[in-house]
Amino acid sequence: MEVHRSRTRRIYGCVDCGREVVPGEEIWVCGECWEEYTLCERCYDASKHKKMGHKMWKETIIWEVDPSLLEKVESVSDALLKCFQVYYDRPCLGYRKYHQEQIQPSYTWFSYQQVFQQSVQFSEGIKEAYNFSASETKFVGLCGISSIPWYITYYGSLISDIPLVPMHHSITEVNLSHLLRITKLPCLVSSRHLFEKLIKAIVSAAEVQESIKEEPHQLSLLILINDFEEPYSLKSATTPSTTPQVPSWLKVLDWDDLFKKDRKTKSEELHSFQIQSVYQEKRNKSDVVLLLSTSGTSGRPKLPIVTQQMLLQQVQVPRQANLLVMYSFEPLRQSLDVLSKGGKIGVWSGSTARISEDCKLLRPTVFGATPVYWNLYYTQWKEELQERKRESQGVREGDIVESLNEDWFKRNTFGNRCRTAIVGGAGASEDLKKWIFNVLRCIVIDGYGTTETGGVSGNSSIHSGTNLQLYDCPEMGYLTSDVPCPRGEIIVYTERLTPGYYGDPESNAEKFITLHGIRYFRTGDIGQLVEGKIQVIDRKASIFKLIQGVFVAPDPLERAFSTSPYVEQVLVYGNDKMNAVGAVVVPSEESSGDIEEILRNEFRSIGKSKNLHPWEIPNTIIVEKHKFTVENGFLSSIGKLCRPALNQYYKSKFPTYESTFDEVKIESYKDTDPDSPICLGLRILLQHTFPKFSSIDPNVSIVDLGADSITLAQLGSGIEKRFGKKIALPTLAKVPTLLHLQMMIFGGTFLDMNMEEKREEVIDWKKEVSSSW
Template structure:
């Protein structure tokens, strides 16, 4: 069975194409076609010709910085002013000048350049400047481990790296291990410029100097990219293995952009808050789509979004309050943290306010559509909370991992915005399926995107078949013009994951899906997450984790079971404030040591009981719920190797790191039996 967007399955096994999406979006797709905008530089030219002096990219003015050390940790606090905006004409001029500046520095069409910097306007401009010069952009997450960064740079044999003032010291420590690199372009800090750095023979060039070189360059010559040329070599975050370089062409990314245009009900006057890594395909594709939609992009960071964010100086407003975005993107982990943060603030105000908030939230979650009562609750309770994200948010796009129905419902009720869950992968240019904005349901990822075909292939070992009733199930295979050419310098892995059939290129996702009778996709499992217990029951570890981590006590969670095990066990990183509160109820003082609490069997059992009750309440089966847990007092970061740069769990690494704890849990379970 092959599934296409909209309608019902026809006799040939294809789903009849429907009109799902916004009419204006289909009109924009036609405009791009008429403008012959088939590459990303042509997309920018189309947007500039159409939008001209409208605001395009915004950056907040940095006024002051404070650095201090507390409890042995280095802290930085920033004071910001208003946003300063570049128009579309400004951005186009900078892109042209950066392209010419690269030429002045010896870069030629067909070369490659690495982008190793945080999300910001200069990243976006530099990348488009490279692409205009037909230089492929190698994107590298800033929070990858040093060894992985070195491997990405050396594997692609880049001689130029674009980085930022903040990351330059780290890059200089590892650059001796990258013999091909001869020049580093540094995006300046607003207050300190490039700063002082020991170059050790490497040419250090400020970003603005490259622009100046381009402005004065008179003999510029380049070959414009074709739609089938490689635009991006995007390194995955590596949840199951070493990061792989996914080769994405201009046409791959343009199809993902078209899909976004059709789905997003956005136009002039809308504002997008950009803070996710541009090294992630979802964020890059989204920001490029904003160009065509005439949506202003205001840049932020995870450390400065709200007024209580870690790097915001006291008395300074968070980025969201200043930018007042109408649309944002997020991954489920961000939404879960926001909800837990809001709940904690309310609970700290006392039992009565917490109870009122809880009941009001439950009421709003039961509403199918806005009502007079829900508007009253907004005015009394929720509008104050909405202000933390600017008070204007009406559309949120979520991807990167499954979003639990509980989180979906709560966030939508609190912030009063539509939530469109999407499904995709770097290998599909982030485009596979996405929810329609007027779909109130949760727990699914919508129908296939524009141009996408999806097959469900039988996976007999896991018990998932396309002939299953009432709905077909199987491994999700995505096909269409958005599918990558394959992995950089990895022919065996490319052959294993990609194939051509009937003139269509396909990618095997490794995820298991189910289509219901309305044509929307439910991602129900992942092949590598499915474990068969000794009683014959299959357990989806990923599904267990996405369900349990909605509990306010859990910061991070990894469940584990070996094939033939008697039960599931879990490694839990607790939320410190919640754990301390639980400790007080068990006789500990308010300033108890977190490590001591994590080692206390009485505390561990109390957390386990909370998790088990939560899992049962959320509909997990008897065999899904962990029978034992281990509490870890250390947060999991990409640097530790326990989560990816996109904050997905690296199950194998967690298992190896906590192997002795896992063995101890199973030994205790066997003794109990």
């Protein structure tokens, strides 16, 4: 009790009788009230009138313990075993049971002790099924959705020092076949619902290796998890209608077959509290523990190596006790951090439609997701806001927003004790982060990091121990000498930096750089340092060049256009045959009418508010009825746009144009009018700006050629780039003839106040620019 009193940060009391509920007792808690409404067991039974309007859930008050045993750990298996020992009677992994084809309205929990016992049984079972030797490195693959068997496989492999290769359940057959060839996996643990995909990938890998006379992969054991009784809610995870033929050399087992009831396991040692290591081999800090598959956003997935030393960085001994409850709709890569703090993890019930329901039952203290997931709620909120505006004519918009935020807060979308919202995996807009803060009323952490480095920053503040530098990127115009703040490619060194990619020397040479004796990872992100904080402003890997020669980064444009209530998903596309970007838009469900025209006006409005260049506003808009998903290969496993697949699919749907003045070389231009008084360079610019004129009359004005605000801007930009002469648009619009324009380019300013009188029409360029937006 003394340890509990010294470490606990809160006391639970019954609102009815007023007494303190001590550790070990059960308490009933309302899952709806933000100011916790709690009853002890006796008052809950006796005071039924108190339960009116409350949804009560039973929990057990846990004992706070001394975690100092975790301060000195020698390996990952040692750390896990000490977590199981220190927190042995606490709930560790939870799930929702199925009973008579119905999902139960509560979570069932395995204690740390039970998770330990099952993990050891798994490790012994898999070693018995396949002869793993400590003298050689053999990997076990793990491919499936978040479930209790997934975590047991993960922990069982770690405590028995079997290197693991976790792969996302949405991995394509091609990428899975690629990873099988690289890793030479002898054993793969996967969901039964992915059986058809697995067999095709396994056979495909073998055929490719045979055709190129490569050493065949060694996969000979496939273990299938029965993770959910109901079919997956994902298209790719549906049970196949026909059972594929299993190769003769492949042995298929059920996951439950690894757990023999008559096997005596070393898990019994838990009760003696004298566990040093289940497996006694001494491990080096550089030994491989995991190969973490990247998302494959920019091509084939890579396999960053995770060593003992890197994974041990997750072990964080809590200074004071804090309740930590995590929801796992994707397997948590930081689960060792949760266990070292004595936290508990509740896995999802197998359907995205039930995530909010799961959270209301689990009541997580932290909820993390990618911007793609958060934007689903943000889009829904914006649609409701538009509906309320239509219904509340004359009401101040601020009052409508405040009322809607209050309604959303009361919905308890993620339960009633979520105090931290994490946005990670991709860049999030400021609008999205402000919305999360206003609606959920909790701390918002915008995490930035990579699989190769671990966490780098939170809310732009660089983590302690992280060595972050900017590296000049002249091809995009980002330099560390830029004013007012340095800009460049973000390169990072952390204590968790991977030694490299497994079996991929080319990527290792490309993605890592050594400066002044320190090895950095090249993130491919463009950042700027503002008062010691890092801001990601661009993405080097996804940039493209338009026909004018200007580079365009689609990521910030997509974040800007996603703020429209009419946009659910958007891809910005371009190539060197286009003079402006194009966009593929999946409209929000509430969108109606001429959606293409609505989107065009929306993008112009956003472009004006964000000060975008004319070429950064989509000329061509493709309205796509079907969402980008992991299943159709258009989203990566972490919810990012899979650009290679998207670009390949949509590139033929965008119109292309002949080169404009910025790209045409004078040497390759065929001069059709060598006697013209207009110089060749200016004629090239004019003919590409006004292509319908085959010859250029030096005595006509720019207005006579059909100039508008856009062509004026293009011509002015071309003159500045080719001749180094910057001419303001109002001045350019007033030039009476092309000869005068040429004189102005080469002879300086000469216009006088009477120039407007020499032609009949004057462009009101300010008015036109305003209307064009």
